[in-house]
Amino acid sequence: MINKQVSVFLENKSGRLNEVTRILGDAGINISAFSIADSSDFGVLRMIVPDPDKALSLLKDHLFSVQITPVIILTSPNKPGALSRLLTILSEDNIFIEYIYAFSMNENSAVIVIRPSDIDRCLRVLEERKDELLSKDDKYIL
Template sequence: MKTKQVSVFLENKSGRLNEVAQILGNADINISAFTVADTSDFGVLRLIVSDPEKACEVLKENRFSVRTTDVVLVNSPNRPGALSRMLQILSAEGVFIEYLYAFSMDNDTAVIVIRPTDIDKCVEKLENHKDDLLGKNGHYRL
């Protein structure tokens, strides 16, 4: 499923990540997943939140540089080989992935956040290959 991801540009200094968490918490916005990529001078905090538009609004009000990006969320079996199976299909279909990250919902399910260069192609190819992704015991859901 396509969803909006919030990206926040942060200076690499103590407390900045906590500021974002406090601002979002005070605005009653839940963070479901996040990842941080950094360089020596700054970081990019990528978030899946309960209300992306409101998150951008409150963060901009607090002088953070923010933008939204479309990403694909895939519910995947949380077991060995599931990620590889999905990545092999996307690679064979010519879907280039800029980055991805994942989190576990429980012992059975992981959610994979994918940022492909062509989001519609990624969704189409995953939907076209649902049977291939399922395997014997698997379940995938966009």
């Protein structure tokens, strides 16, 4: 399904990431997942949090450049070949991925965050081809 991801602009300077995590921690906001994309002198912090709107306004109050970006989050089996099966479907349907990050939740499942170029079409494709993903006893949950 489509989720709200919180994206924050950060300069590549020590302490900047910690400033964000401190602000969220003090407000009792847990970070479920995050990744950082960086260039030579700046980066973008991307986070999945339980209350993205609150995180957004909190970080804005602290004068960060921050925005909500729609992403697709899905749960996939935590085993070899699972990610490949997903990506094969997307590439067959010419869905471009701007960025993607993932983490293991436990021995059985992993969470994948996808920012496709066309989010609605991506979601449609995943819905339509759900059966191909759900082979054997694997479970992909959109």
